Structure formats: C-alpha cells, structure tokens
Amino acid sequence: MIREKDRPLLSWKASYSVGVASVDEQHARLIFLLNEFRSAIEENHGCEVLERTLGRLSEYAETHFAYEEQLMERCAFPDLEAHRRLHANAASRIRGFMESAELPRDTLCSVVLVFVQNWLLNHIMGADKAFAERMQAHGIT
Numbered sequence: 001m002i003r004e005k006d007r008p009l010l011s012w013k014a015s016y017s018v019g020v021a022s023v024d025e026q027h028a029r030l031i032f033l034l035n036e037f038r039s040a041i042e043e044n045h046g047c048e049v050l051e052r053t054l055g056r057l058s059e060y061a062e063t064h065f066a067y068e069e070q071l072m073e074r075c076a077f078p079d080l081e082a083h084r085r086l087h088a089n090a091a092s093r094i095r096g097f098m099e100s101a102e103l104p105r106d107t108l109c110s111v112v113l114v115f116v117q118n119w120l121l122n123h124i125m126g127a128d129k130a131f132a133e134r135m136q137a138h139g140i141t
Contacts, residue, residue, distance in 0.1 A: 018132035033057040
C-alpha cells in the first residue's frame with residue numbers, strides 16, 4: 001500500500017505536453033524538483049536541506065524561463081514581453097520566499113509549495129500552451 005506522503009505531489013501527464021519535447025522535458029524536471037522539495041518538507045529536513053532543495057528548483061526554473069524566452073524570440077512570438085513578465089514575477093516571488101524571515105519555516109514551506117505548484121500548472125496549461133502552436137509552426141518540436 002502506498003502511503004499518502006509517498007505519492008508525488010504532481011506527476012507528469014500527457015495533458016501537460018506543449019508538443020515541444022525539450023520544453024516538456026524541462027517541465028517534467030520542474031515537477032520532479034517540486035516533488036523533491038515536498039519530500040524534504042515532509043521528511044522534516046533542516047533549513048539547510050530545504051534551502052538547497054528550493055535553490056535547485058529556483059535555479060532550474062530561471063534556466064527554463066531563459067530557454068523558453070529564447071524559443072519565443074526565434075518564433076517572433078508576439079506576446080514575448082508579457083510572457084517574460086510572467087517569468088520575472090514568478091522568479092521574484094520565489095526569491096522573495098527564499099529570503100523571507102517573517103513566517104515560521106513550516107508555514108513558509110507550505111506557502112512556497114502551494115505557490116509553485118499552482119503557478120507551474122497554470123503557466124504550463126495556459127501561457128505555455130498559447131505559444132506551442134507557434135513553435136511547432138516554426139519547426140520546433
């Protein structure tokens with residue numbers, strides 16, 4: 001029997017695919033890192049492990065954002081600047097969480113987890129899917 005805490009927070013689903021393999025792979029990696037952060041929280045790891053895990057998630061997210069923006073530039077995506085702002089806002093929020101000393105650690109971890117999970121799924125299913133057709137039309141698959 002699988003215990004609730006052993007289940008991943010999120011699992012990659014075909015419905016998350018934007019039809020561009022490299023972007024899908026990066027999205028799946030972000031989901032893996034989010035699950036890793038959740039595991040660190042549930043296993044009651046110390047602040048150092050949580051900070052390192054969240055740091056990996058944050059760094060990879062910024063790498064992914066830069067990659068997506070590069071693809072959008074190649075496709076002359078008309079909403080590139082709006083998409084960049086979405087990325088910048090998310091990165092800023094995550095950095096803000098990492099620097100926050102105002103909330104107790106358990107509360108802060110829960111807030112970060114919920115924010116990243118919701119933001120990532122909404123972003124993939126909305127903004128990223130919006131430029132998927134354009135990438136495919138430019139031969140990016």
